[in-house]
Amino acid sequence: MPLLEIDHVTKYFAGTDGSGDLCVFKNVHFNIEKGEFVTMVGHSGCGKSTLLNIIAGLETATKGGIILEGKEVTDAGLDRMVVFQNFSLMPWMTAYENIRIAVKAAYPKWDRKHIAEYVQQYIDMVGLTGAEHKRPAALSGGMRQRVGLARAFAVQPKVLLLDEPFAQIDALTRGSIQEELIRMWMATGNTVFMVTHDVDEAILLSDKIALMTNGPEAELAELIEVEIPRPRSREALIDSPVYTRIRRHVINFLLERSRKVQEQGGMAESHQRSVSASKAALISIENLK
Amino acid sequence: MDPHAKTSERKKVVISSLCFLLAFVFFWQVNVKPTLGGKTEGLPSPLAVAEKAWEMLSNPFYDRGANDKGIGVQLIYSLGRLAVGYSVASVVAIFLGVVLGLYPTLYRSVNPYIQILKPISPLAWMPLFLYTIKDSGKAAVMVIFMSSLWPTLANTAFGVSSIKRDYLNVSSLLQLSWLRRLFKVILPAAAPAIVAGLRISMGSAWIAIVAAEMLIGGTGIGYFVWNEWNNLQLTSVIFAILTIGGVGVLLDVGLGRLGKNLSYAE
Numbered sequence: 001m002p003l004l005e006i007d008h009v010t011k012y013f014a015g016t017d018g019s020g021d022l023c024v025f026k027n028v029h030f031n032i033e034k035g036e037f038v039t040m041v042g043h044s045g046c047g048k049s050t051l052l053n054i055i056a057g058l059e060t061a062t063k064g065g066i067i068l069e070g071k072e073v074t075d076a077g078l079d080r081m082v083v084f085q086n087f088s089l090m091p092w093m094t095a096y097e098n099i100r101i102a103v104k105a106a107y108p109k110w111d112r113k114h115i116a117e118y119v120q121q122y123i124d125m126v127g128l129t130g131a132e133h134k135r136p137a138a139l140s141g142g143m144r145q146r147v148g149l150a151r152a153f154a155v156q157p158k159v160l161l162l163d164e165p166f167a168q169i170d171a172l173t174r175g176s177i178q179e180e181l182i183r184m185w186m187a188t189g190n191t192v193f194m195v196t197h198d199v200d201e202a203i204l205l206s207d208k209i210a211l212m213t214n215g216p217e218a219e220l221a222e223l224i225e226v227e228i229p230r231p232r233s234r235e236a237l238i239d240s241p242v243y244t245r246i247r248r249h250v251i252n253f254l255l256e257r258s259r260k261v262q263e264q265g266g267m268a269e270s271h272q273r274s275v276s277a278s279k280a281a282l283i284s285i286e287n288l289k
Numbered sequence: 290m291d292p293h294a295k296t297s298e299r300k301k302v303v304i305s306s307l308c309f310l311l312a313f314v315f316f317w318q319v320n321v322k323p324t325l326g327g328k329t330e331g332l333p334s335p336l337a338v339a340e341k342a343w344e345m346l347s348n349p350f351y352d353r354g355a356n357d358k359g360i361g362v363q364l365i366y367s368l369g370r371l372a373v374g375y376s377v378a379s380v381v382a383i384f385l386g387v388v389l390g391l392y393p394t395l396y397r398s399v400n401p402y403i404q405i406l407k408p409i410s411p412l413a414w415m416p417l418f419l420y421t422i423k424d425s426g427k428a429a430v431m432v433i434f435m436s437s438l439w440p441t442l443a444n445t446a447f448g449v450s451s452i453k454r455d456y457l458n459v460s461s462l463l464q465l466s467w468l469r470r471l472f473k474v475i476l477p478a479a480a481p482a483i484v485a486g487l488r489i490s491m492g493s494a495w496i497a498i499v500a501a502e503m504l505i506g507g508t509g510i511g512y513f514v515w516n517e518w519n520n521l522q523l524t525s526v527i528f529a530i531l532t533i534g535g536v537g538v539l540l541d542v543g544l545g546r547l548g549k550n551l552s553y554a555e
Contacts, residue, residue, distance in 0.1 A: 155463075
């Protein structure tokens with residue numbers, strides 16, 4: 001039995017000004033095994049963040065459902081923690097307090113001293129020592145996401161949900177936090193579902209990559225196994241033929257689907273977005289050559 | 290701005306501020322009619338007011354019967370009424386505001402009534418309170434209650450309804466209990482808006498108490514003003530007016546400090 005089953009999930013959004021309901025994605029089905037790191041890649045508008053929110057219990061599926069350890073889950077809970085793209089830290093609390101409120105919620109029976117030690121342990125683990133009594137506004141984006149990671153890991157959820165966690169962090173810091181994440185993931189044996197549009201990030205971190213077609217009515221197209229042995233390093237990956245093959249495959253996929261939408265016409269906005277996204281991917285391929 | 294420029298800027302402000310005060314007092318002094326046989330015609334001079342102020346401040350807490358109490362005693366009566374009416378109103382307003390902020394449908398359904406009740410002068414309720422409570426002191430407290438209810442209520446409801454979805458999402462993920470959600474997330478998130486409401490409420494309560502005490506009589510700074518007017522003691526009236534202003538500033542500064550402590554940068 002898989003740890004997490006995304007069971008034929010379909011999501012409709014209520015249409016604006018009588019245009020009818022909009023199907024974001026339909027019939028998405030895949031499993032995540034215990035300890036696996038699965039990443040979903042797709043263009044903006046394919047509903048990948050919506051799917052993550054449905055797994056988290058922050059949104060509801062129109063059809064289908066989420067099955068965790070054999071039981072359907074519909075509400076949010078401590079067994080599925082989210083690391084948000086915009087960090088979602090409480091701005092009136094210090095870094096320490098942001099983590100402590102999560103720890104207190106997850107372990108209500110612990111005494112004050114035990115909680116303090118445990119929180120400090122996670123502060124140290126993500127390299128926030130010395131900055132723990134600062135409020136988020138006084139921290140850089142990278143530091144804030146370290147708080148976000150510590151908060152999520154400290155709860156020891158069954159599934160960790162990462163919603164484009166590095167998108168708002170500058171490129172230089174991103175690498176070190178990705179390594180931090182991998183180190184913590186390997187140490188804890190957590191199960192992770194991540195959403196991103198960064199192909200390199202997906203290959204570096206994941207066991208499997210789920211490719212979504214473009215929205216609306218997006219579908220899960222492929223589930224790729226990333227057969228690169230761990231530990232992986234960014235430097236070694238560049239020379240790895242498997243890496244190059246997977247990267248080419250994923251980028252080709254993203255470009256191909258974009259073209260199809262272009263040919264169909266209509267859907268002005270998502271069409272525009274797809275075109276600019278495929279241009280960006282093309283440019284990065286040019287750079288690679 | 291560099292710190293040097295800042296201090297010189299502050300110096301300029303203080304000096305011109307003092308100049309305005311001097312000019313005002315001078316203008317006042319030269320426009321006072323000369324005294325005739327010891328009795329002042331027209332406005333008393335600033336000097337006379339200053340003398341009276343010195344006299345009243347040197348013994349503020351005497352109590353020689355119903356019509357002769359020190360200004361400190363009268364202020365304590367007023368501040369006591371304010372404390373009771375304002376505190377009860379604030380608790381009620383914050384509670385209702387949180388409920389309305391959390392349930393938009395409820396908010397929208399009661400909003401028309403709030404809009405109608407809000408612009409009513411709190412003094413307009415006075416006859417109704419006198420008739421139902423049959424105690425002028427409690428009626429005055431109820432007037433304070435009415436005057437300080439609406440700004441806090443409206444601001445709390447607005448503050449709570451505009452809390453970022455993210456914070457509520459995190460509370461859902463953490464399965465925070467109802468109480469923890471209220472005290473750790475909802476109230477701190479809405480605190481800047483709530484304190485802004487409390488500050489406006491305090492202002493209108495302090496304005497209303499003077500008028501209410503003029504109506505009910507007996508004690509308080511408002512009654513003091515009216516009583517001194519009946520005695521034609523204009524020096525006392527002018528000093529009392531200045532005192533009301535001064536206390537109002539102190540109350541506002543206190544709440545301003547609180548607001549600063551509870552504010553946060555995103």
